[in-house]
Amino acid sequence: MSLVVRDNLPVLIVVALLSSAYVMPLLTKIRRFRFAEFFAVFMIALALSGGIYLGQGILNHGSFTYAVGGWAAPWGIELSLDAVSGFFLITIGLVATPIMLYASYDLVAEVGSRSRAAWFLTLFLLLVAALCGLAITGDIFNIYVMVEVATIASCAIVSARNDSASVAATFKYLMLATIGSGFVLLGIGFLFVLTGNLNLNYIGQTLRLTWQNYPTALWVALSFFTVGFGVKSALFPLHVWLPDAHSTAISPSSAILSSLAIKGYIIALLKIFYVGVGAQIIWELPITAILTLLGMGAIVAGALFALAQDELKRRLAFSTVSQVGYIFLGIGLGNIHGLTGSFMHILSHALTKALLFLAAGAMIKRTGKTRISEMAGIGFKMPVTLGVFAIGSLSMIGIPLFSGFVSKWQLLLGALAKGNYLAVLVLVAGSLLAAAYLLPVLRTALFVRPTPTPAKDEAPSVQLVAMVFLAALVLVVGVFPHQVLQLAQKAAATLLRWGVL
Amino acid sequence: MGEFGSRIVQNYPYVFALALFAIGVYTILTHSNLFKKVIGINIMEGSIYVLFIAAGNVRGGVAPVLDLANSDLVYVHPLPQALMLTGIVVSVSVTALSLALIMKLYRSYGTVDAREIARLTRLGNEVGADVTSGS
Amino acid sequence: MRDFVLKRMVALVLPFVTMLGLYVIFHGHLSPGGSFSGGIITGLSIIAFNLVFGTERGEEKISERLMALIESFGALWYGAMGLVGILRGASFLMNKGAGVPVGQPGSLYSGGLILLITLGVGLKVASTMVTLFLELMEEED
Numbered sequence: 001m002s003l004v005v006r007d008n009l010p011v012l013i014v015v016a017l018l019s020s021a022y023v024m025p026l027l028t029k030i031r032r033f034r035f036a037e038f039f040a041v042f043m044i045a046l047a048l049s050g051g052i053y054l055g056q057g058i059l060n061h062g063s064f065t066y067a068v069g070g071w072a073a074p075w076g077i078e079l080s081l082d083a084v085s086g087f088f089l090i091t092i093g094l095v096a097t098p099i100m101l102y103a104s105y106d107l108v109a110e111v112g113s114r115s116r117a118a119w120f121l122t123l124f125l126l127l128v129a130a131l132c133g134l135a136i137t138g139d140i141f142n143i144y145v146m147v148e149v150a151t152i153a154s155c156a157i158v159s160a161r162n163d164s165a166s167v168a169a170t171f172k173y174l175m176l177a178t179i180g181s182g183f184v185l186l187g188i189g190f191l192f193v194l195t196g197n198l199n200l201n202y203i204g205q206t207l208r209l210t211w212q213n214y215p216t217a218l219w220v221a222l223s224f225f226t227v228g229f230g231v232k233s234a235l236f237p238l239h240v241w242l243p244d245a246h247s248t249a250i251s252p253s254s255a256i257l258s259s260l261a262i263k264g265y266i267i268a269l270l271k272i273f274y275v276g277v278g279a280q281i282i283w284e285l286p287i288t289a290i291l292t293l294l295g296m297g298a299i300v301a302g303a304l305f306a307l308a309q310d311e312l313k314r315r316l317a318f319s320t321v322s323q324v325g326y327i328f329l330g331i332g333l334g335n336i337h338g339l340t341g342s343f344m345h346i347l348s349h350a351l352t353k354a355l356l357f358l359a360a361g362a363m364i365k366r367t368g369k370t371r372i373s374e375m376a377g378i379g380f381k382m383p384v385t386l387g388v389f390a391i392g393s394l395s396m397i398g399i400p401l402f403s404g405f406v407s408k409w410q411l412l413l414g415a416l417a418k419g420n421y422l423a424v425l426v427l428v429a430g431s432l433l434a435a436a437y438l439l440p441v442l443r444t445a446l447f448v449r450p451t452p453t454p455a456k457d458e459a460p461s462v463q464l465v466a467m468v469f470l471a472a473l474v475l476v477v478g479v480f481p482h483q484v485l486q487l488a489q490k491a492a493a494t495l496l497r498w499g500v501l
Numbered sequence: 502m503g504e505f506g507s508r509i510v511q512n513y514p515y516v517f518a519l520a521l522f523a524i525g526v527y528t529i530l531t532h533s534n535l536f537k538k539v540i541g542i543n544i545m546e547g548s549i550y551v552l553f554i555a556a557g558n559v560r561g562g563v564a565p566v567l568d569l570a571n572s573d574l575v576y577v578h579p580l581p582q583a584l585m586l587t588g589i590v591v592s593v594s595v596t597a598l599s600l601a602l603i604m605k606l607y608r609s610y611g612t613v614d615a616r617e618i619a620r621l622t623r624l625g626n627e628v629g630a631d632v633t634s635g636s
Numbered sequence: 637m638r639d640f641v642l643k644r645m646v647a648l649v650l651p652f653v654t655m656l657g658l659y660v661i662f663h664g665h666l667s668p669g670g671s672f673s674g675g676i677i678t679g680l681s682i683i684a685f686n687l688v689f690g691t692e693r694g695e696e697k698i699s700e701r702l703m704a705l706i707e708s709f710g711a712l713w714y715g716a717m718g719l720v721g722i723l724r725g726a727s728f729l730m731n732k733g734a735g736v737p738v739g740q741p742g743s744l745y746s747g748g749l750i751l752l753i754t755l756g757v758g759l760k761v762a763s764t765m766v767t768l769f770l771e772l773m774e775e776e777d
Contacts, residue, residue, distance in 0.1 A: 167606055
C-alpha cells in the first residue's frame with residue numbers, strides 16, 4: 001500500500017487537495033464547522049509533507065516522469081517531476097500551511113457567514129491544488145487549465161468578505177486576468193501550430209531543430225506569453241490590478257495571493273520558456289533583455305509607489321510589485337546565478353510577504369487602524385507581532401542572516417557575472433528603497449511611545465504560532481541556506497540544461 | 502498580389518482569429534459598461550477557438566468519430582477540438598463569475614458603469630465613510 | 637408567470653429534453669457530445685422548469701441542498717474513478733491497462749471507465765448550471 005502511494009504521490013497530492021476542496025461544502029452542512037477548518041489545515045499539511053518527500057527524492061535520486069492514465073509522453077498528459085517542481089512544491093507547502101492555520105482561527109467572523117467560510121476554504125484548497133498542479137505538470141495545455149483554475153479561485157478569494165470595495169477590485173482583477181489568459185492561450189495555440197505537440201519536452205525538441213524556419217512566429221508566441229503571464233504575475237507596467245485586489249482582500253487571502261499565486265504563473269512562464277522553448281533560443285531572441293529591463297523598472301517603480309502609500313496593506317501590495325521585479329530580473333539575466341536567485345527569491349519572498357501580510361492583518365484586526373501614521377506605539381501593545389513584522393521587514397530589505405539576503409546575493413552574483421552594472425545598481429537601490437518604505441512602519445510602531453503606554457493585547461495564539469513559524473523559516477533559510485540553495489541551483493541547472501548543447 | 506498577399510489569403514482563418522482577438526481586447530479595455538466588457542471577453546475567447554479549430558482542420562475531413570464500417574475516411578484533428586471544449590468550459594465559468602460580480606456591484610453601487618463605480622469608490626475613500634451602504 | 641400555453645408546452649417538452657440530455661451523456665464515447673454538452677442540456681431542462689413554474693416549485697422538485705450535494709458528488713466521483721487505476725497497481729485514470737473490461741467497440745458499454753466518469757461529470761455540470769442560475773436569481777441575501 002505504501003509503495004502504491006509513493007509511486008503515485010505527484011498525482012495523489014493534487015487529487016487529495018481537489019477532493020477535499022469539494023468535500024468542504026458538504027462538511028459545513030453535516031458537522032461542526034471547526035471540523036472543516038481542521039480538515040483543511042490537515043490536508044494542506046499532508047500535501048506539504050508529500051511535497052517535501054518528493055523534493056528530497058528529486059534532490060537525491062534525480063527527476064522522473066509520471067504518465068497520467070498510462071498514456072506515454074507525446075499522447076498523454078505527462079507530469080514531469082524535476083528540481084523545479086520539487087522546489088515549488090516545498091515552497092507551497094511551507095507557506096500555505098501557516099496561512100491556512102492563521103485563517104482557521106476566526107474565519108467565520110472574518111468573512112461573515114458559515115457558508116461563505118466554507119466557500120473560502122474550497123477556493124483556498126482549489127488554489128493550492130492548482131499551484132501544485134502547475135509545479136508538477138509537463139504539458140502545456142495542462143498548464144493553461146491549472147492557470148485558469150488558479151485565476152478563478154484567486155479572483156473569487158479576493159471578494160471573500162463581500163464588501164463593495166473588494167468586489168470592485170475583484171472585477172478589475174478578473175477582467176485583466178482574463179485578458180492575460182487569452183494571451184497565454186493564444187501563445188499555446190501558436191506553439192501547438194508550430195510543433196504539433198503539447199508536451200513541453202517534445203515542443204522543445206521540435207523547436208530546437210526547426211525554429212530558424214519561423215523565428216517571427218516564435219517571437220510572437222513568446223511575446224504573448226510574456227504579456228499574458230506578466231499581467232497575471234503583476235510585472236510592472238501591467239500591475240494595475242494588484243494594489244486594489246491585494247489590499248482590499250482579507251489578510252489570509254492577501255497573504256496567499258501575494259506570496260504564492262503570482263509565483264505559480266512565474267513558474268509556468270519559466271517552464272514554457274526554458275523547457276518548452278529552450279535556453280539557447282531564448283538567448284538568441286531579445287526576450288531576456290526585455291525581461292531584464294522590465295524587472296529593473298518594476299523594482300524601482302514598485303518601491304517608489306510603495307513609498308507614497310500611507311495604508312499599510314497597500315504599501316505591502318506595492319512592495320510585491322517591486323519584489324516580483326527581482327524575480328523577473330533574475331529570469332532576464334538568464335545565467336545560473338540569476339536563475340538560482342530567482343528561485344531563491346520565489347521562496348524567500350513567499351515566506352516574507354506571507355509573514356508581513358499576516359502580521360499586518362493581526363495589527364489591523366486588533367487596533368482597527370489601517371494607516372501607518374496612526375500606528376504609533378503598536379509595538380508596546382503587540383510585541384510578538386511587531387517582532388515578526390520586524391524580521392519580515394529586515395528580510396525584505398536584504399540584511400544578512402535573513403532569507404532575503406541569500407536571494408539578493410545570488411542575483412548580484414548573476415548581474416556581475418553578466419557584466420550588467422546597471423542591474424547591480426538597481427539591486428542595491430531596490431534594497432535601500434525597501435528600507436525606506438518598511439523601516440518607517442517599525443519606527444512609528446516601536447519608537448513613538450504614546451503617553452499612556454497601552455496594555456499588552458496580543459494576537460490569538462494560533463495566529464501567533466503561524467507567524468512565528470514563518471519568521472523562524474525566514475531565519476533558518478537565512479542562516480543555513482545550504483540545502484535550499486542546493487535545490488535552487490539544481491532547479492536552475494535543470495532549466496539551463498539545453499543551453500550548453 | 503505579391504507573395505505576402507497570397508499567404509494572407511491562404512491563411513485567412515488565422516487573420517480572422519487575430520482580428521477578432523483584437524476586437525475583443527479593445528472592447529474589454531475601452532468600454533466602461535461592465536456587461537460590454539463581459540461580451541468582449543467572450544469575443545476574445547471565441548477568436549482563440551477559431552484559431553485552434555482552424556489549426557486542426559483538414560480540408561475534406563469529417564468529424565472525428567470513428568466509423569468502423571468505412572475505414573478510408575479522412576478525419577479532422579480531434580485534439581484541438583477537445584482542447585477548445587475545455588476552453589469553452591473555462592470561459593463559461595469566467596462569464597458566470599463576472600456576471601455574479603456585476604450583480605453584486607449593481608446592488609451596492611446602483612450602476613453598471615465602471616467609471617461611475619470608480620468615482621463612487623474614490624468619493625467613499627475621501628469622505629472616509631461607506632457611501633454605498635445605504636443603497 | 638400565468639401563461640397557460642407556455643406552461644403546458646414546457647410540461648410536455650421537458651421530459652424529452654431531460655431524456656435527450658441523459659442520452660447525450662450516456663453516448664458521449666460513441667457520438668459527438670458528452671458529459672459537458674449533455675450536462676448542460678439536462679441542467680437547462682431544470683432551469684426552464686424553474687423559469688416557467690417559479691423557483692418555489694423548482695425547490696420542491698429538487699432542492700438547492702440536493703444540488704450542492706450532487707455537485708460535490710460529481711467531482712468526488714471523478715477522483716474515485718481515477719483511483720481505480722491506482723488501486724489496481726497501474727497509474728491514475730488508467731482504464732484498459734488496469735484490467736477494466738472494455739467490451740465490444742461501438743456498443744453502449746465499450747469504454748470501460750469512460751462511461752462512469754462521463755456520468756459523474758454530466759451530473760456535476762448539470763447541477764452546477766442550476767446552482768449558478770439559482771445564485772443569480774436570488775434577490776437580496
